[in-house]
Amino acid sequence: MQFCTQKFFYFFALVFAVYWALPWRRVRVGLLLAASFYFYASWNKQLALLICVSTLLDYLLALGLERAVVDWRRKFLLCISLCANLGMLCYFKYTNFFLASLDEALIAAGARTWISTLDILAPIGISFYTFEAINYMVDVYRRRIRAERNLGDFMLFILFFPHLIAGPIVRARDFLAQIKRPKHFSWARMYVGISYFLMGLVKKQAIADRMAEYVDPVFADPSLYRASAILFAALAWAIQIYCDFSGYTDMALGAAHMLGYKLSRNFNLPYLAVNISDFWRRWHISLSNWLRDYLFIPLGGSRCSRRRAAINLLITMTLGGLWHGSNWTYVFWGVLHGTYLVVHRYFRDWCKARPHWDNALQSAVGTVLRTVLTFLCVIFGWIFFRATTFDAAWTLLRRVAVWSSGLGTPIPRQSLMSILLFVAICHIVAHWTPWRKMWRLPAPIQGFGFASALILAQVLAPDAGKVFIYFQF
Amino acid sequence: MTSERIPSSRRRRLIAQTRACALWGLGIFLTANLGMWIATQTFMPHLRDPEFGYKLNLLKRRMAAEPERPLLVLLGSSRTGQGLRPGVMPDIQTPDGRTPLVFNFSQVGSGPLSELVALRRLLRAGIRPNWLAIEILPALLGKNVDAFSDTGNCISRTNWDDLQLLCDYLPDTQNLKSRWYKTQLYPWHAHRFSFMNHYASDWVPWRLRLDHWKSLDPWGWSDIGLDSQPLVLVPAALEVSRMTYQEGLRHFRLSSVQDRALRDLLALCRQENIPALLYLMPEGDIFRSWYAPATSAALHDHLSRISVECRTPVVDARLWMQDKYFGDSHHLYRKGASLFTQRFGPEVLSRLVQGQTAALPDLVAPVSPAYPQEGNPDSPLQAEQSSGQTNVPMLSIHGEKKRTVGER
Numbered sequence: 001m002q003f004c005t006q007k008f009f010y011f012f013a014l015v016f017a018v019y020w021a022l023p024w025r026r027v028r029v030g031l032l033l034a035a036s037f038y039f040y041a042s043w044n045k046q047l048a049l050l051i052c053v054s055t056l057l058d059y060l061l062a063l064g065l066e067r068a069v070v071d072w073r074r075k076f077l078l079c080i081s082l083c084a085n086l087g088m089l090c091y092f093k094y095t096n097f098f099l100a101s102l103d104e105a106l107i108a109a110g111a112r113t114w115i116s117t118l119d120i121l122a123p124i125g126i127s128f129y130t131f132e133a134i135n136y137m138v139d140v141y142r143r144r145i146r147a148e149r150n151l152g153d154f155m156l157f158i159l160f161f162p163h164l165i166a167g168p169i170v171r172a173r174d175f176l177a178q179i180k181r182p183k184h185f186s187w188a189r190m191y192v193g194i195s196y197f198l199m200g201l202v203k204k205q206a207i208a209d210r211m212a213e214y215v216d217p218v219f220a221d222p223s224l225y226r227a228s229a230i231l232f233a234a235l236a237w238a239i240q241i242y243c244d245f246s247g248y249t250d251m252a253l254g255a256a257h258m259l260g261y262k263l264s265r266n267f268n269l270p271y272l273a274v275n276i277s278d279f280w281r282r283w284h285i286s287l288s289n290w291l292r293d294y295l296f297i298p299l300g301g302s303r304c305s306r307r308r309a310a311i312n313l314l315i316t317m318t319l320g321g322l323w324h325g326s327n328w329t330y331v332f333w334g335v336l337h338g339t340y341l342v343v344h345r346y347f348r349d350w351c352k353a354r355p356h357w358d359n360a361l362q363s364a365v366g367t368v369l370r371t372v373l374t375f376l377c378v379i380f381g382w383i384f385f386r387a388t389t390f391d392a393a394w395t396l397l398r399r400v401a402v403w404s405s406g407l408g409t410p411i412p413r414q415s416l417m418s419i420l421l422f423v424a425i426c427h428i429v430a431h432w433t434p435w436r437k438m439w440r441l442p443a444p445i446q447g448f449g450f451a452s453a454l455i456l457a458q459v460l461a462p463d464a465g466k467v468f469i470y471f472q473f
Numbered sequence: 474m475t476s477e478r479i480p481s482s483r484r485r486r487l488i489a490q491t492r493a494c495a496l497w498g499l500g501i502f503l504t505a506n507l508g509m510w511i512a513t514q515t516f517m518p519h520l521r522d523p524e525f526g527y528k529l530n531l532l533k534r535r536m537a538a539e540p541e542r543p544l545l546v547l548l549g550s551s552r553t554g555q556g557l558r559p560g561v562m563p564d565i566q567t568p569d570g571r572t573p574l575v576f577n578f579s580q581v582g583s584g585p586l587s588e589l590v591a592l593r594r595l596l597r598a599g600i601r602p603n604w605l606a607i608e609i610l611p612a613l614l615g616k617n618v619d620a621f622s623d624t625g626n627c628i629s630r631t632n633w634d635d636l637q638l639l640c641d642y643l644p645d646t647q648n649l650k651s652r653w654y655k656t657q658l659y660p661w662h663a664h665r666f667s668f669m670n671h672y673a674s675d676w677v678p679w680r681l682r683l684d685h686w687k688s689l690d691p692w693g694w695s696d697i698g699l700d701s702q703p704l705v706l707v708p709a710a711l712e713v714s715r716m717t718y719q720e721g722l723r724h725f726r727l728s729s730v731q732d733r734a735l736r737d738l739l740a741l742c743r744q745e746n747i748p749a750l751l752y753l754m755p756e757g758d759i760f761r762s763w764y765a766p767a768t769s770a771a772l773h774d775h776l777s778r779i780s781v782e783c784r785t786p787v788v789d790a791r792l793w794m795q796d797k798y799f800g801d802s803h804h805l806y807r808k809g810a811s812l813f814t815q816r817f818g819p820e821v822l823s824r825l826v827q828g829q830t831a832a833l834p835d836l837v838a839p840v841s842p843a844y845p846q847e848g849n850p851d852s853p854l855q856a857e858q859s860s861g862q863t864n865v866p867m868l869s870i871h872g873e874k875k876r877t878v879g880e881r
Contacts, residue, residue, distance in 0.1 A: 006655075191491035194498070213678050415676040443490060447497020454502055458662040459669065463681055 001042045003251040004204050004457075011039070012255060019259055020185050029152050029179060032160065032259065039161040040124075047123040050088075055158045057084055058133045062140045062147040062154075074141060081137040089130045092122040097326030125165040127323055129158050131290055136172035138294055145173045153179045160261070162252040166245070168266040168286035175261070183260035190258060197254030198453040203247030206460035207419055211240035213462075217410040219386055222396045226406040230396050233409070236416055237386050238379050239423055242270065245284070269427055271378070274370045275348075276340040279378060291320050310345070314338035324385070329393065333385045340377055509660040514632055522630035523667045524580050525591065527686045528693050529598060532576050535691060536600070542574040543567060545826060546595070548588045549608025551695070552754040553579035556805035559692035562818035567826050573603065575822065577693035584613030585735035586642055590635050592741060597634065604825050605742055605749040609735075609787070611764075611772050612718045617643070617730045629656040629663040642730050696807065697800075710801035711759065718763060718803075725768035727775055739783040750825050751779070751787045755794035755813060757802030788821050 001008050015035045022028050041048040058081055065077045096117040103115040136157070139145045148154040157175050158164075218225050218233035225233070249266040256263045266285050273279035280288045296316040302309040314335065321334015351358045360366050387393035399406070409416065438446070512520065519526025536544065547557055559575035566572055578595070580587060588607055595602065628649065631639065636653050640646040656663035669676055670683045677683075688696055742749040764772075780787045793816065796802065798809025805813055 006659075187488045187491040187495070191494060194495060210676075411678050412675040415673075439490075443493035444497050444501075446494040447499075447501055450494065450498030451501035451505060454498075455505055455661050458659065459665045460676075461662060461665060463666070 001039055003248065003255070004201055004461075007042075011035070012258075016258060025182060026152070028183070029156055033152060033156050036156070036159040036161040036164060040159070040164060043124055044121070047121070050123060051129060051159065052155070054084065054088060054133070055129075055155050056151070057081070058137060058158075059148065059151055059154045062137060063149075065137070065140050066147040078137060078141045082134065085130045085133050085137075089126055092120055092126055094322075094326045095120055101328070128167045128169055129164065131169050131287075131294075132158055132172070135169070135290060135294060139172055145176070148172070148176055160256070162255040162259075162261075163263055166248050166252075167284075168249055168252065168264050169290050170263060170286070174264065178261050186260075189260060193254045193257030194450060195254070196250045196257060198450055198457070200247040200250030200252075200254060201457040202453050203243040203250060205457040205462070207423065208240045208244035208247055209462040209466045210415060210419060210460060211236040211243070212466060213411050214409055214416055215240055215386070219388075219392065219396070222392060222399060224407050225399070226408060227400045227403045229407060229409045230400050232413065232416060234379050234383055234396070235420070238271070238375075238382050239420065241382065241385070242267075243423075269431060271375055272371060272427060272431060273374050273378075274367055275374055276337070276344050276377060277348075279374055280337075280341070287320070287323075291316050295319060306345075306349075310342040313341050313345075317341060327388070329384045329387055329390060332390070333381050336381050336384065340381075506658075506660055509664070510657060513660055513664055520664050520667045520671060521632065523670060523683050524686050525594065525630070527689060528576075528578050528580075529595075529600075531689060531691065531693060532578065532600065533598075535574060535576065539574055541571070543571055543603040543826075544600070545573045545575045545604040545606065545822060546602040547575065547577045547579060547606045547608070547693075548583070548591055549579035549606075549754070550583045550610045550613070551579065551581040552610065552804060553577060553608045554581065554693075554695040555697055556754055556810045556813055557817065558690070558694040558810045558814045559818075560690050560694060561811045562814050562822070565818055565823035565826055568828060573826050575692065575818070577695075579608065579693075582613075583608075584610060584616065585731045585738055586639070589734045589738040589741070590631075590638060592738060593634070593638060596745065601745060602747055604822075605747050606822060606825060607738065607749055607751050609751050609753050609776070611725075611753065611768075612721045614731050614735075614772070614775065615721050615725045615728055617728045628652045642734055644730075694810070697804075714760065714801040714803060715763070718760070722763045722768050723765045725765065725771055727771060732775070735779060736783060739779070739785050742785075743783075748825060748828065749785055750821070751776070751785055752817075752821065753787075753789045753791050754803070755798075755805065755809075756791045757794075757796040757799040759796070760799075760802035761791060790817065790821075793817075 001011060015031065019028055019031055022031060037048055037052070040051065061077050061081045065074055065081075068074045068077060099115050099117050103113050106113040106115070136145075136148075140147050148157070153176060156179055157170070157172060160170075160175070163170055214236035215233050218230055219237070222230060246267040253263050253265075264286055268282040268285065270279055270283035273282050296312055299312040299315060300308055301312060304312075315338075317338030318331060318334040321330045321332070321337070324330045324333070351361060361370060383396055384390075384393050387396065398404075441449075509520075514521065517526070518529060547553055547559070549557075554577065557577050557579075559577055562575060564572050565575075578591060580591060583591065585607075592605070631653065636650065640649060643649055661668070666677065666681050666683060670681075674682065674687075686695060690696060739749060776787045776789075779785065790813070794805060794809050794813055798805050798812065800806055
């Protein structure tokens with residue numbers, strides 16, 4: 001059940017109506033739990049049960065962890081939890097990847113192998129809820145939060161349907177407190193929720209899925225297309241992945257707001273980032289923060305030698321790349337971004353020692369140049385993220401480098417250009433105009449905006465609903 | 474959204490403002506949907522059913538420009554849409570000396586059920602043809618669902634009256650109605666491709682392009698913009714035809730839905746006093762090779778029965794054109810369409826308008842050459858006539874078998 005389907009609309013309308021009609025907090029939590037279970041079970045019932053079992057295990061381990069006073073026992077319980085969570089993640093997501101890679105390596109070494117991949121169906125959203133469970137367990141271990149006593153509340157923290165499939169990755173200390181807070185229907189929240197949801201709907205249906213028409217055929221067989229079509233496809237892919245993922249997040253935020261919950265912001269105009277470090281503060285913020293708090297800092301962070309900090313960055317980003325998918329292209333993408341970050345750190349330090357350079361880069365022209373360069377670096381990385389194999393990625397890059405001839409864009413460029421312009425204008429407006437100013441517009445104008453967004457999303461919707469890209473992660 | 478912290482007067486204003494926004498939004502959205510629904514059901518039929526809508530508007534314009542001319546309408550599938558070109562047809566005349574307005578009102582994928590819907594729509598729109606020529610697409614006689622009545626994809630093309638009609642024929646009426654009601658709830662979504670094709674066709678992916686009927690000629694003929702090409706250049710098109718039709722022609726079973734629809738269509742013609750004839754469009758050698766012998770026999774039996782029981786002539790023109798005139802062995806190129814029309818008009822349609830329909834099935838003459846001679850493309854019959862050969866139409870009710878006078 002995707003957010004942008006009629007089925008979800010009916011589902012959400014029912015949940016929303018019953019939720020606010022119920023006066024009791026506990027019953028509301030129960031309703032949300034049942035709805036979340038149904039939401040997930042609509043994909044796969046067995047895997048929905050699996051999440052419940054793993055959540056129950058974390059709940060019990062966290063209670064044990066809090067009661068344990070001996071250090072080794074606390075570490076032991078944390079290890080069990082981490083092994084269980086990461087073990088499941090590795091089994092479902094990476095078993096076939098490692099088996100296939102081993103097979104290829106053995107064949108490359110001249111050995112005969114009989115390794116075959118397993119028939120494994122990965123639970124949708126496993127990467128997200130595993131990270132949520134880990135952050136809860138680690139925070140309980142570090143005594144930053146108390147273990148949740150109420151099983152229903154804890155299960156809702158993991159299973160809450162708006163963030164269950166593709167985040168944002170919520171923190172236990174933020175979300176569990178919200179569950180316990182009494183909730184009253186608020187028109188202001190409704191307004192915010194509807195705004196977010198509609199914005200997400202337009203991003204997904206009117207932009208991302210439309211961009212896919214330029215991207216999918218070119219990445220499926222790049223050897224057929226001319227260099228300009230490949231460049232347009234790369235640009236369209238950058239827009240598609242941003243609008244697809246941030247569209248999903250906006251809809252998740254909107255749905256949560258309408259039910260009285262506030263999820264953390266996941267995007268902040270990432271393509272306006274002035275450097276790669278800034279990009280990661282704006283792109284998939286909840287993942288970046290998670291990687292920083294639970295991987296980079298425990299590895300030593302940057303409070304160590306420059307070399308060690310660089311290695312920490314590379315490890316963090318490589319694992320971040322692997323988190324996205326079980327393919328070497330994702331690993332390469334992670335390494336590439338790790339390298340970008342390391343190079344940026346060295347360059348930043350180099351500039352600090354040369355104030356005239358620093359001043360030039362901080363000027364308006366310098367800022368524009370840095371933004372464009374960052375965007376180009378990100379697009380270069382996206383090519384490896386989207387290509388299914390290195391061969392495909394090299395083909396794309398080679399055809400651009402030698403400016404090959406071939407087919408043009410799969411559909412005329414008018415819609416691509418119009419959408420690029422639209423996205424650019426939206427970025428500028430969002431960058432310069434605070435939301436509060438929009439809020440002050442007369443109600444009919446705002447209402448017209450809502451209705452137009454909904455109709456636009458309906459009119460530009462594709463013929464067959466496309467799954468959100470981040471669902472596969 | 475920390476409404477608890479703000480003063481109560483401002484909070485009240487905030488609530489009033491947000492509520493007003495939501496209600497305005499809902500109101501405008503509902504009004505826009507209602508407006509779209511009314512537009513598609515009434516004065517903008519081309520947004521609901523683009524092909525029908527464009528042709529209806531075109532026909533109305535033609536009739537308004539030449540109100541004195543009687544109307545001969547061709548109903549059929551894309552074969553007729555691309556293969557019959559009234560604009561190049563030599564003038565045919567009624568017994569009282571008038572020249573009818575011949576209009577190609579075919580629609581892609583039409584079988585008898587879709588043709589029945591189309592005729593009813595025309596009658597509802599106040600257009601009563603004086604004559605009807607109805608194409609039979611043999612492969613669709615074996616399918617319960619043709620393109621127009623496909624409940625999955627085309628239900629949004631229908632209006633309430635069409636739905637009532639379809640419910641009389643199609644088995645799963647509950648599903649049909651439920652899908653129809655859904656499309657009425659979201660008219661912007663249901664008609665989005667028609668809308669986009671009409672106003673921003675460059676935004677529509679090629680596979681969803683439905684704008685080719687924007688290029689209809691004034692007589693309703695669809696110009697696909699291609700002239701005769703060797704078949705080898707279009708293997709993909711041929712493969713699509715094979716995938717679509719071969720299986721059905723190998724294992725043909727007459728659909729009771731289409732059989733009933735065809736009989737009702739002819740009954741409606743009789744009731745409205747509209748003389749009609751049935752015809753089969755030309756097919757290439759490859760396409761005809763896909764008919765199993767049993768299919769040919771079944772088809773022959775069925776059409777014979779229809780012809781006798783409904784007292785309607787059936788003209789089998791499947792052998793009339795050579796392979797080189799087809800793109801995919803059953804859709805004629807521009808040149809093939811001109812050649813075929815220049816023969817079909819005088820030999821078949823003129824008899825229809827002259828009131829000789831009852832005689833058509835019995836008009837069996839020495840077999841004319843299966844294929845017209847290729848001479849001057851603008852006047853393909855000239856070569857035959859100048860060579861002294863009598864161009865007698867091959868009019869029969871049978872399929873592959875050709876009868877001669879001697880046989881009779």
